[in-house]
Structures are given as structure tokens and as C-alpha cells.
Amino acid sequence: MISLKHVSKSFDGGTHPAVDDVSLDIREGETLVLLGSSGSGKTTLLKLTNRLLEPTSGTIEVDGEDIATKDPILLRRSIGYVFQGIGLFPNMTVEENVAIVPRLLGWASEKRRARARDLLRLVGLEPAAHADRFPDELSGGQQQRVGVARALAADPDYLLMDEPFGALDALTRDILQQELLALREQLKKTIVFVTHDIFEALTLGDRLAVLHAGRLEQIGTREEILRTPATDFVRELFAKPAQQLAAYGELL
Amino acid sequence: MTATVEWLSFVAERLPELWLRTGEHLMLTGVSTIAAILVGIPLGVAAARVRWLRSPLTGGVGILQTIPSLAMLAILLALLQRIGAVPAIIALTLYALLPIMRNTLAGLEAVSPEVVEAARGIGMSTRQRLWLVELPLSIPVIIAGIRTAAVLSVGVATLSAFIGAGGLGEFINRGLALSNTELILLGAVPAALLALTVDGSIAAFQWGIRRRRSRGTPFRGMVDRIARPLAVASPLVLLVAGGFACLSTSNPFSGSAWASSATDAQTIRIGSKNFTEQLILGELMGQLIETHTDLSVERRFNLGGTMISHGALVSGGIDLYAEYTGTALTAVLERSVIPDPARAYEVVDREYRQRFSAQWLQPFGFNNTYTITIRRFDATSRGLRTISDLIPVAASLRAGFSAEFSERPDGYPGIRSAYGLRFGEVRDLDPALMYQAIASGEVDVIAAFATDGRIEAFDLQPLEDDRRFFPPYQAAPVIRTETLQAHPELAQVLGLLAGVIDDATMQRLNYAVDEDKRSPAEVVQELLERRGLL
Numbered sequence: 001m002i003s004l005k006h007v008s009k010s011f012d013g014g015t016h017p018a019v020d021d022v023s024l025d026i027r028e029g030e031t032l033v034l035l036g037s038s039g040s041g042k043t044t045l046l047k048l049t050n051r052l053l054e055p056t057s058g059t060i061e062v063d064g065e066d067i068a069t070k071d072p073i074l075l076r077r078s079i080g081y082v083f084q085g086i087g088l089f090p091n092m093t094v095e096e097n098v099a100i101v102p103r104l105l106g107w108a109s110e111k112r113r114a115r116a117r118d119l120l121r122l123v124g125l126e127p128a129a130h131a132d133r134f135p136d137e138l139s140g141g142q143q144q145r146v147g148v149a150r151a152l153a154a155d156p157d158y159l160l161m162d163e164p165f166g167a168l169d170a171l172t173r174d175i176l177q178q179e180l181l182a183l184r185e186q187l188k189k190t191i192v193f194v195t196h197d198i199f200e201a202l203t204l205g206d207r208l209a210v211l212h213a214g215r216l217e218q219i220g221t222r223e224e225i226l227r228t229p230a231t232d233f234v235r236e237l238f239a240k241p242a243q244q245l246a247a248y249g250e251l252l
Numbered sequence: 253m254t255a256t257v258e259w260l261s262f263v264a265e266r267l268p269e270l271w272l273r274t275g276e277h278l279m280l281t282g283v284s285t286i287a288a289i290l291v292g293i294p295l296g297v298a299a300a301r302v303r304w305l306r307s308p309l310t311g312g313v314g315i316l317q318t319i320p321s322l323a324m325l326a327i328l329l330a331l332l333q334r335i336g337a338v339p340a341i342i343a344l345t346l347y348a349l350l351p352i353m354r355n356t357l358a359g360l361e362a363v364s365p366e367v368v369e370a371a372r373g374i375g376m377s378t379r380q381r382l383w384l385v386e387l388p389l390s391i392p393v394i395i396a397g398i399r400t401a402a403v404l405s406v407g408v409a410t411l412s413a414f415i416g417a418g419g420l421g422e423f424i425n426r427g428l429a430l431s432n433t434e435l436i437l438l439g440a441v442p443a444a445l446l447a448l449t450v451d452g453s454i455a456a457f458q459w460g461i462r463r464r465r466s467r468g469t470p471f472r473g474m475v476d477r478i479a480r481p482l483a484v485a486s487p488l489v490l491l492v493a494g495g496f497a498c499l500s501t502s503n504p505f506s507g508s509a510w511a512s513s514a515t516d517a518q519t520i521r522i523g524s525k526n527f528t529e530q531l532i533l534g535e536l537m538g539q540l541i542e543t544h545t546d547l548s549v550e551r552r553f554n555l556g557g558t559m560i561s562h563g564a565l566v567s568g569g570i571d572l573y574a575e576y577t578g579t580a581l582t583a584v585l586e587r588s589v590i591p592d593p594a595r596a597y598e599v600v601d602r603e604y605r606q607r608f609s610a611q612w613l614q615p616f617g618f619n620n621t622y623t624i625t626i627r628r629f630d631a632t633s634r635g636l637r638t639i640s641d642l643i644p645v646a647a648s649l650r651a652g653f654s655a656e657f658s659e660r661p662d663g664y665p666g667i668r669s670a671y672g673l674r675f676g677e678v679r680d681l682d683p684a685l686m687y688q689a690i691a692s693g694e695v696d697v698i699a700a701f702a703t704d705g706r707i708e709a710f711d712l713q714p715l716e717d718d719r720r721f722f723p724p725y726q727a728a729p730v731i732r733t734e735t736l737q738a739h740p741e742l743a744q745v746l747g748l749l750a751g752v753i754d755d756a757t758m759q760r761l762n763y764a765v766d767e768d769k770r771s772p773a774e775v776v777q778e779l780l781e782r783r784g785l786l
Contacts, residue, residue, distance in 0.1 A: 052373055077375030087370035091388040091463075100384075101374055134463075150374070 002026040002049060002158065002190070007058035009044055014056070018044045020214035021058070031184060031191040033205030035198065035237075041214040042194045043084065046160050049192065050079045062158070077101055080151030080159040080189075085167060086143050088135040094120070094146050095131035101154040119149040124179065141172040148180070152187070161193045165200070177203050198241050210234050262434055266423075274442055275497025276418035280337065280409040281450060282491040284344030285402045292349045292401075293394065296356020297382065306357075313353050316346045321411045322556060329415055329560055335552070335569035340409070340417035347408055348401035355397025359390025395458045399451050406447040410439065414526065414556025416569060418498070420446070425554040429526045431684050431766055453486040460484035517738060518546070523570035524553040525561050527683050528765050528772070529620065529703060529727075529758065533574035535772040536779070537729055537746055543786055544745045557656060558583050565730060566608050572731040572742075575612075576620060578723035580604070580730075582662040589662060593619070593724035604730065611736065613743055614750035615728040618703055618758040622657065622722050623714035624667070625700040627690060631713035638718040639671055642697070646673050652681040652695035662723060663699065670721040687712070703755055705763020748785055 002025070009019040019041040026032045034042040047053040049060060051072040060067050067075055088097050098116040099107075107115070117127040123145040135143055144164055151159055165173040177200060184191065195201050201208050202222055209219040210233075218230035229235040263270070299309045319327075324346065328339035363386050371381040387394075413421030423439030426432070460483030520541055524534030531553055538549045552570050555561045562584050564570045580600040581587050585607075590596040601612040624639050636642060642649070657663035658680065667673055675697065681689055686698045687706040700707055700714065702725075707714060729746045736742055753761075757779075764775045780786045 050373065052369070073375050073377050075375075076373060081370075081373045083366065083370050083373060085366050087366055087373075089367060089370070089385055091385065104375055104380060 030206040033201040036211035040211040080156040082161040084162040278494025287345040288348030292352030296353040300360040333567040335416040335564040340412035351397040351400040359393030456483035523573035571735040576725035578725035589723040613729040615726040617751040628713040638716040649696040650677040651675040651697040703758040
């Protein structure tokens with residue numbers, strides 16, 4: 001379990017906090033979606049969780065331990081991270097990209113290789129055809145599959161995903177979302193998924209945390225949030241796409 | 253046709269030395285480039301990592317680049333107290349630092365922030381990020397910097413000959429000193445080809461280490477197995493070939509800065525400055541020692557000027573060279589002019605014994621003073637006979653002086669105050685080129701050497717030093733006391749020609765080399781034969 005307790009983060013000395021007094025728990029095995037528009041603090045929150053950023057105040061615990069007391073490098077190796085955009089290393093092959101965390105952890109090369117190939121298969125990339133390629137030889141969707149495989153390489157309990165499908169076309173995004181759902185059933189990881197896309201949030205999230213201007217507006221299951229929105233902001237956030245969908249349905 | 257044949261035989265005669273000099277050149281360039289890589293890349297990394305270090309580092313290394321090459325060599329000679337390959341390599345390394353450091357910094361800064369964040373996010377330490385991601389991604393830019401540095405080094409290394417480090421600059425210097433275009437080309441053309449070769453081999457190295465993108469066809473497999481390793485090895489092959497060329501003992505040419513620098517008590521190292529008369533005197537002393545003693549001689553000629561030759565003598569880089577009393581008095585000892593030749597000789601000998609553990613042997617006989625010289629036509633048509641006659645017309649005249657003359661107290665600054673002379677324009681001219689420049693009318697006044705054969709040949713008129721400003725410049729061998737104690741017979745051997753080379757003889761010898769294009773060795777041999785000294 002990951003617990004955030006009164007976490008705040010400010011980049012300008014406190015005038016405009018990027019994250020403002022957020023407390024929430026991420027439960028074992030669930031997928032929590034952090035939903036918000038740009039500037040809502042969702043990516044900042046994710047980066048605080050593996051110490052890419054340090055909070056201005058508050059504490060974050062992973063499995064009951066305050067992460068401020070842990071070595072940030074070891075902490076990051078124990079948490080999978082899928083980056084916004086691509087984030088693959090252009091100087092490494094697909095296989096080397098996937099096997100990078102095991103390499104940092106000192107695994108033997110045979111074991112790394114086998115692991116990388118298993119993971120490529122798991123995310124739907126045939127190793128024989130893809131392992132020796134370089135990232136720029138792959139499509140955007142394939143690159144992001146590699147990104148997911150890399151995050152899973154050291155078999156972490158937690159997976160942080162920062163708008164991983166944001167740059168993909170709608171069709172590819174849909175396919176990858178379905179695959180992620182299947183993968184989650186198979187692997188039982190605890191996932192924190194950041195997005196600004198309401199439908200993606202509703203599709204993937206066991207629970208949703210809605211962020212606005214650094215503050216946590218509401219956290220709950222889809223049903224809870226749709227039926228009993230806690231604030232006007234949350235109500236309007238979901239009302240708008242619903243109207244659009246209705247209009248779209250009439251057209252059909 | 254005959255010109256081609258002559259040119260070919262000219263080159264063929266010098267092939268062994270060309271091989272040696274090319275080897276030395278490669279070693280100078282290679283060793284300094286490697287040193288600059290070893291220092292420059294870490295500096296670039298430091299500049300990229302530590303923000304407050306960036307300006308001092310790029311600024312400091314940039315300033316090194318602005319120091320003129322000869323000044324850099326002179327400074328290093330003074331600091332290290334030695335001539336030869338070591339100061340040359342240090343100078344070349346300092347010049348090569350800037351492109352390598354700059355490009356390392358630029359390469360690291362060009363790595364996309366997304367990639368850097370990904371490297372941090374998956375748990376790479378700072379060091380792992382550098383080695384696994386940032387440096388590999390910067391390699392093309394860094395190698396481009398190394399190529400710039402290496403090509404630059406090939407060019408600057410031609411100047412290393414000024415401090416006895418050898419290389420192709422040896423031919424160029426000799427050619428400049430002797431106004432011999434063929435010799436200049438013999439150094440310059442191979443140097444240009446070498447620059448292209450070095451650049452090409454580093455480009456090949458880069459191609460060789462680049463990771464292949466798609467899987468192999470049979471042809472590609474062959475390329476990968478054979479061509480790539482060869483390409484990667486090519487810079488090393490060049491360097492090894494260079495090392496072999498200049499260290500191979502079978503090479504008959506003595507005087508490699510690399511091969512025989514170990515001090516051998518049976519070898520006398522003779523230096524010379526970089527103009528014709530000095531080369532003749534060096535050769536003269538060399539041949540006397542070779543024919544009249546069992547000692548062998550190593551010629552470290554063409555050192556870049558008085559301070560470098562003197563520095564080499566004091567530091568033991570050479571055992572002896574020919575110096576002029578007036579030059580020693582004013583430029584080396586920084587004392588005022590002594591008009592009496594015997595008294596001047598006495599003073600320099602005493603001071604050298606005390607301060608430099610060196611001493612003066614008997615003078616050769618001639619007095620190679622500076623003479624303010626104009627075209628004979630101007631002298632007759634305008635009635636100019638003495639330097640004082642120049643005073644009223646000086647403002648309308650263009651003077652061409654060597655850099656050394658422009659600075660020395662017994663040079664332009666001195667005559668300016670002694671005569672109140674102010675020339676309209678003063679140009680820096682290489683001593684070897686000034687006679688041509690005045691004859692063709694590009695300048696009107698030069699500070700010629702009294703013993704230069706070209707004064708007669710170019711129809712020039714030296715003006716009388718009516719205020720007795722220029723001190724006597726008697727030439728004599730200057731030798732390290734240590735060397736003389738080990739080989740006392742040298743005083744007698746070098747004295748064989750003492751007092752017999754008068755101004756006219758020296759002028760004739762200089763003329764034979766400068767205008768008849770004969771080699772100093774040949775001219776000296778003829779003189780010794782005629783005097784029955786061979």
C-alpha cells in the first residue's frame with residue numbers, strides 16, 4: 001500500500017502549490033487513476049511517489065515505510081515507471097531497454113535476456129522480430145508496449161504510469177487500454193495511472209482520484225463519483241462528456 | 253619534364269627523412285590528441301554537471317586557444333626547462349582541449365530532458381546515467397570535436413620543429429630559413445595529406461563503432477566481421493606506424509627528437525636558430541667535431557629564435573650553438589650595449605660562466621651586426637649614406653623588421669631613441685623574406701644582417717651606423733661547461749676556424765645557400781676542404 005499524508009509540493013516557495021495538502025491511500029492490487037487537466041498536479045503527485053521530486057511538506061509511505069528514509073535510486077528500481085511521451089533510450093535496442101533495470105540490479109546476462117524476451121511476448125511483441133531493433137524503428141504503439149515491458153522487468157509490486165497512451169491515436173490507445181486491463185488481471189500489480197482523459201479513467205480505474213489545481217476534489221469508485229460527485233467541479237467534469245456522448249448517440 | 257625528374261629525385265633523396273618526420277608528426281598529433289581526449293572529455297562532463305564550473309572552464313580553455321602557438325611553445329620551454337617532444341605535446345594538448353571539451357558539453361546538453369528523466373526514473377545513479385545513456389548519445393558530437401582537434405593538431409604540430417620536436421615542420425622551417433620552396437612543400441604537402449588521413453581514420457573509427465541497425469545479409473555480415481574492426485583499428489594503426497617510423501633504429505637519419513633523446517656521453521647535440529647563417533655555423537661545428545674527434549653529432553637545428561636556443565642550452569637540450577656577443581649581451585643578459593668587441597666578449601663569457609654554467613669559445617671572426625639597409629638606387633638618388641640621413645625622410649618610408657628586431661632593445665626600440673627615427677609604417681617580416689620584400693618595393697627599409705649575401709645580390713645599400721648604436725655581434729660557439737669538461741678537446745677542434753671566417757667569407761657562404769640553393773652541409777664541406785681541414 002502507498003499512503004500519501006498531507007502532501008504538498010510547491011515550485012515557487014508556496015504561492016502556487018502544484019500539489020496542495022493531498023492525502024490518499026492506494027490499496028494493494030488496485031488501479032487508481034489520477035484524473036485532472038494539465039496543471040492539476042497529477043504528474044507531480046506521481047513523481048513525488050518515486051522521489052523524482054521531493055515534497056515540500058507531508059509524508060509518503062510505501063508498505064508502511066516513509067520513502068524519505070529510503071535510497072531514492074533503490075526505491076525507483078523497485079517501482080515500475082512508464083513515462084509520458086516515450087522515454088526509451090535511443091542508444092539501446094528494444095531488448096536492452098527492457099532489460100535495463102535488471103541490469104542495474106546486477107542480474108546475469110542470460111537471465112536478463114530471457115526475462116526481456118518473456119516480457120516482450122507478454123506485451124505482444126515477437127522477440128525474434130523486435131528484440132534487436134532500436135526504438136526509432138518501432139511505431140508509437142510498439143514503443144509504448146516496450147515502455148510497459150521495461151517497467152515490469154524487475155517484477156515490481158507497483159507500477160506508475162504517466163499518461164502512457166496520451167500521444168497515441170484513438171484506435172491504438174483503445175487496444176493498449178484493453179491489453180493493460182488483461183495484463184492487470186494476469187499480474188495483480190498495484191497501478192497508479194495518470195490521465196486527463198475521462199473515458200480512459202473510467203475504463204481503467206478501480207478507483208478515481210480527481211485533482212484540480214493541486215487539490216484532491218474527490219476519491220472513490222466510478223459509481224461513487226458518477227452518482228455522488230463531491231464538488232461542483234467533479235459534477236461538471238463528468239457532465240460535459242456525457243452531453244457530448246448523448247449528442248453523438250443521436251447522430252448515430 | 254626535367255623539372256619533374258628533378259623534383260622526384262629531390263623527394264627520393266629525402267624519403268628516409270620524410271618517413272621519419274611523418275612518423276614524428278603522427279606521434280606528436282596522436283599522443284597529444286589522446287591526452288586531450290583523456291582531459292577534455294572529463295572537463296566537458298564537469299562543465300555539463302557543475303553549473304558554476306561551466307564559465308570558468310570554457311573561458312579558461314578558450315583563452316589557451318588564443319595564445320599564439322610560438323608564444324605557447326616559448327612559455328612551455330621556459331616552464332619545463334627543456335626542448336623537444338614533451339613541451340610540444342603539452343602545447344598541442346592544450347590547443348586540442350577546446351574542441352573536445354566544447355563538443356562534450358554540447359553533446360551532453362543535447363540529450364533530451366525526457367531521456368534524462370527516464371534514466372533517473374528507472375533508478376540509474378548519476379554515474380550510470382552518464383555511462384549508459386548520456387555519453388553514448390553524445391558520441392557523434394564528441395567524435396566531431398576529436399576530429400576538429402586532431403586536424404588542428406596536425407597543423408599546429410608543424411610549429412613544434414621550432415623547439416626541436418621534429419615533425420614535418422622540420423622541412424618547412426628549413427625551407428623558410430633557406431628560402432627553399434621545394435623544402436617548404438616537402439613539409440607542407442605531406443602535412444596536408446596527413447590531416448586528411450587522420451580525419452578520415454577517425455571518421456572510419458566512428459563508422460566502425462556505430463551500432464548496426466538492421467539484421468544482416470551475407471554482405472553485411474562480411475562488412476561487420478572484417479571492415480568494421482579494421483575501421484575501428486585504423487587510428488591506432490596510424491599511431492603505431494608513426495611510432496615505428498620514428499623509433500626504428502635502422503633509420504639512418506640522426507636527430508630524431510623521439511629516438512635518441514637519451515643523453516649519450518659520446519654524442520654532442522648541436523643547436524641552431526632558424527636562419528641560414530645559423531644553419532651553416534651549426535653544420536660547420538658539426539663537421540669539425542665529426543672529422544676531428546670520435547664523438548658523434550646530433551643536429552637539433554632550426555630552433556625558433558634566441559630565447560628558445562638559449563633555453564635549450566641552459567636546460568641541456570643541446571650542448572652548444574653559435575651565439576652573437578651583442579645578442580647575448582642585450583637579449584639574454586639584458587645589459588646595455590658595450591661598443592668595444594673585446595670587452596663585450598669578455599663580459600658575456602664571464603656572465604655565462606657564472607649564470608648559465610656555459611662558456612664562450614673563440615669567435616669565428618666575422619661581425620654579423622644589424623645594418624639598416626635600403627635599396628642602392630634610393631641611396632644614390634636621394635644621397636642617403638648614414639642612418640642619420642634617414643631622419644628627415646623616415647616618416648615617408650615603410651620599414652620591414654623581423655619580430656625579434658622589433659622587440660629587442662638593440663633593435664628598433666633602441667635606434668628609435670638613439671636616432672629619433674620614426675618610420676611611417678613598420679611591418680613584421682620573416683627574416684628570410686625581407687630581402688625579397690625590399691627588392692620588390694613592398695618595403696623601403698629593412699634591418700639586414702651584415703653578413704647576408706643577399707645585400708649584394710639584391711643591390712641593397714647598408715647605411716653607416718654613424719652614432720655607433722649597434723653593438724658588435726661577434727659569432728662564437730657557446731658550450732655547456734659540463735660538456736667541455738667531459739670533452740676538453742672540443743675547444744681546440746672548434747678553434748680550428750677561429751678568426752678565419754671574416755665578413756666577406758660569411759657573406760659568400762650565406763649567398764651560396766640562399767641564392768645558389770646549395771645545402772649548408774655541402775657548402776661547409778667545401779670550405780673545410782679548401783682549408784685542408786677534412
